[in-house]
Amino acid sequence: MIRDITLGQYYPGDSILHRLDPRIKILATLAYIILLFIVNEWIGFAACFVFLAVEVALSKVPLSYILRGLKVIFLVILFTFVLNLFMYDGEVLVRIWKLTITDQGLKRALFMAGRLILLIISSSILTFTTTPIQLTNGLERLMKPLSKIGVPSHEIAMMMSIALRFIPTLLDETDKIMKAQQARGADFESGNILHRAKQMIPILVPLFISAFRIAQDMALAMEARCYHGGQGRTSMTEMRFRRRDYITAVILLLFAAGIITLRVLI
């Protein structure tokens, strides 16, 4: 089950989006998310949808792969939808007992759910088309000005990339520990939630111990390869804005200007 999570995974490819500078992709995703919350009319929403649809098509990541990531948070979307549905005054469409669905409520609910879906797809496009290393490198560069005021930008980026690297390793480790305990009669599947949560404690303890052991090994291996923090460190992948990055920036600015104009005008 855990392996189904496509959210935050890299999808190897060589599309134009894969080749864009990670910095521009991070900024574009952030800008897009902000724009999603600025939009409040159908037309703007449609524009956001089309923009993302073009992005998905350009990324060459299969749609089914992208939608699989949505499955995990389906409940969150549903919850948001239902909550918004009953929360607004307006022309009553349906009345169920004391709850009413108004035209405003329906619109808001659709907007909110739509926003969430677009938000998740747009951020997954970022992670699908950007390797974790590029992502952290990009973040590191973007945060660099902050290191002047004492933010350890290199260390944060390094921690993130190692955390990403170890997700699969720790999942394997968890699986191993669970199997070892199941082999000795542990039961993780029956009982109520509280009972099952209690059953997890014997997994967490060995998992923590092994996480520390891994961390120690890792630190040693990194030191053996001359790691000594960000000072004097170079990077194999040079980050240079190319023509395609400037074009992307221009398109993005036009798009943002359009959305904001719409919001102001309508």
Add this chain to the structure above:
Amino acid sequence: MDDIVRMEHVTFTYPATDVKESFNALNDLTLSIEKGSFVAVIGQNGSGKSTMAKLVNALLLPGEGTVWVNGYDTRDEAHLWDVRQSAGMVFQNPDNQIVSSIVEDDVAFGPENLGVEPAEIRRRVDEALEAVGMTAFRKNAPHLLSGGQKQRIAIAGAIAMRPQCIVFDEPTAMLDPKGRKEVMRIIRQLHAEGITCILITHFMEEAAQADRIVILNDGRIYMDGTPREIFTDRDSLMALGLDVPMAVDLSYQLHDLGVDLPAGIVEEEELIEALCPSK
């Protein structure tokens, strides 16, 4: 004098913990390793093998005595990165030494730390991946590779730093037979290309492939010689509870049964040749 590693009267003591008293992992060890050689280090658990490996890379510093690597004293902090660049290291667990989630980025980690120019890093990474035969996997995620492949990536990571010497700390202990063979083939190939290889291992068949075997016991050198010299002294090995390679064992047993065999058989091929001459 062309020694890449020179240890002089090295003693290393692990401090006492709650459950263990302090003990000397290495006792007045003096050992030189010639440039370009292939040395296997064997010994039982607790004989000081891994401690020795870490001293070569300045991951540990000697309590007493001096370790020289490529002419630098490992205690000299000004040359710490020179020491670690000269002596690469490959560890036992392939999972816990891979830093990045993309193969080629991991190989680039060492040169990046050294501050090498980006174009040069690219060149080194390509070469290193080529050397271990993993070029086809350069964009893959390491956790999806087999143990042997991961270990080859780790070796590529060491090669990319252009070391003169690589210390392999039981690199095959967690691998299946196929992975073990792959890794050994690469070690032999690196040695042929002139890199000094120090292989710490439990497997006698692997040690037999080296030019020289050093056996440690209680932090001291117990035996030191060519594989032929070492393995023909089966009784000393047995006294330590160590095995001998299958071919050696078999030829001894055959000899005891009265089969006429030349002394000093180490390799399987030699035994086959002695038993059924091909001509």
